[in-house]
Amino acid sequence: MTTIKEVAQLANVSVATVSRVINKVDNVSYLTKERVEKAIEELHYKPNDVARTLFQGNSNMVALFVPDITNPYYPELARAIEDVMNQHGLTFILCNTDDSYEKEQTYLKNLEQKKIDGIIMSSSSISKQDAKRISAPIVTLDRKVGMDLPSVTVDNYKGACQAMEHLRNIGCRRIAHIRGPLRDKNAGERLEGFLDMVKDENWFDSTYVQSGEYSYETAVQATFELLKKNPEVDGVFVANDLMAAGVLKAAIEMKKIIPDDMAVISFDGINLSKTTIPTLSTMAQPIYEMGSTAANMIIEQLKEPSKKIKSKVFDTELMERQSTRREDTVL
Amino acid sequence: MTTIKEVAQLANVSVATVSRVINKVDNVSYLTKERVEKAIEELHYKPNDVARTLFQGNSNMVALFVPDITNPYYPELARAIEDVMNQHGLTFILCNTDDSYEKEQTYLKNLEQKKIDGIIMSSSSISKQDAKRISAPIVTLDRKVGMDLPSVTVDNYKGACQAMEHLRNIGCRRIAHIRGPLRDKNAGERLEGFLDMVKDENWFDSTYVQSGEYSYETAVQATFELLKKNPEVDGVFVANDLMAAGVLKAAIEMKKIIPDDMAVISFDGINLSKTTIPTLSTMAQPIYEMGSTAANMIIEQLKEPSKKIKSKVFDTELMERQSTRREDTVL
DNA sequence: TTGAAAGCGCTAACAG
């Protein structure tokens, strides 16, 4: 790689002048500017970003922490963030944490050493403490931890209630829930929405809630369990789309016709929900928008470090698809 | 952030000594070493990676270029690579290129300025020329461009032939193909495998090949088209899993029973293929292994820059699932 | 308008 020095020599100026031309700061006479530009061209000179970073103390890199990029909820989020970063000339780093606090801490340390400019994380374990030790701004996404850190989330409770209402509207009377993992706050809020809608029903008991781990396989099992105990269930609210695909699978195997015997609605609105058979009704999160919002929060913070950014809560939107579309519904 | 200098002062040694302790090079007397370590502890000192990079000329960062991370084939690849990088203390950068040569070039330039150590790319457009201009080693993954660059791929032709044989074995007589985009070499090879198996059949003509763009929606359309022209088709080989999901959808809408009326087999073996109804038979690529192989190639190259690394071609594996299993029909 | 020089934080000779 050619350096600023070589450019300076060829153009017969000092490195300072070359620097001025590159960064378009200060005044440089038209003639020398031309000379420098020609030299840059000739040598295919590209400034060494590392040297710049060392001097300026920031790397123009932003990281995203996700539990696991192979979970289909995250790629769209990642894509949105990368798009925004790209627009602003920032480099995007992806970190899979496997929800491990240790891994998170290791990444945090490494990135700090690299002078990372900002971090967006989908994490349940990061604390305000940890965040404070890092000089880069941090925004949490999808998950909220405490009230301290700025966050981008959806209203899980409200979404859950709407999902339940929808099931009611199409005539479901015995509604069950496949919930997400115990440790996940989102799963808890969705459960709460469900409970508030059914807890006073005389038929309701805890066997109407089965626990999955947000995965396809666990949901298949949970559904078998559910339908064995409560074969009369005619509607299920599932905590995420991936599990809903498992519910469909189990239901088919148990000869349930969907939605006629049993309607299914889930949560997230990932692409998968459009490709299942039947297609899945779901409370869709504005995933791409959430990602770009979080990214823009970081950018804001980079521009104006003093400015406090406020958290944003998005609403989910009911996508009514085949899994709840009963042709002739009787209310 | 505290610097090496401050540590040196507190420990009452020179910065060189601190550096020696950090990097465990040269001999440092036990006592001074203790003192330095205490100072490091006390000040929570973490070496500035940027300064190191500037000095050493390498950043310990590796990038992956993918067309689009929201395409479900790539996250698993990305995950594998990140895992390997992580194991080796390397930082992982993700770049979505949208298959745009321009975007690729921009990324390449930016990463070079950041002293990127290596690049893994799933690209159709990168040329040996481009690669040569970059000092970092480059490995291509999933796609091969010319013979020049080391690559990790699968034997598409062979996989396609095996898929066709499988369809034949279960009794299919009129087999059609939904092919991938014209520009994609993999799609071309899969098509060729298909053609070589059917081109001599007297029933065969070009209407048995419909073109999709690797996406769900295009495949739905392509399948309608296909079945309108050739309703007697009793088996389809689809160029990727995502499209196969679309084929299932269209088939169902046209009242085709799968696999009895029409069997379906596809290519890739992404998770989606396990969750469709019916589950998809597919020629599975060892996706994770391919990713980690490419990552390890880069690591090899980093250790021994002179060593030529040779390309690797993986075989696909037939996953026999419901969409070709005629004894237990689902829908 | 331009150049000289200091320094960002670190490592690696080279001395001692």
Add this chain to the structure above:
DNA sequence: CTGTTAGCGCTTTCAA
């Protein structure tokens, strides 16, 4: 075993 020093490539005073 340890310290001094010269960079890595860049930006930014400070003078001229």
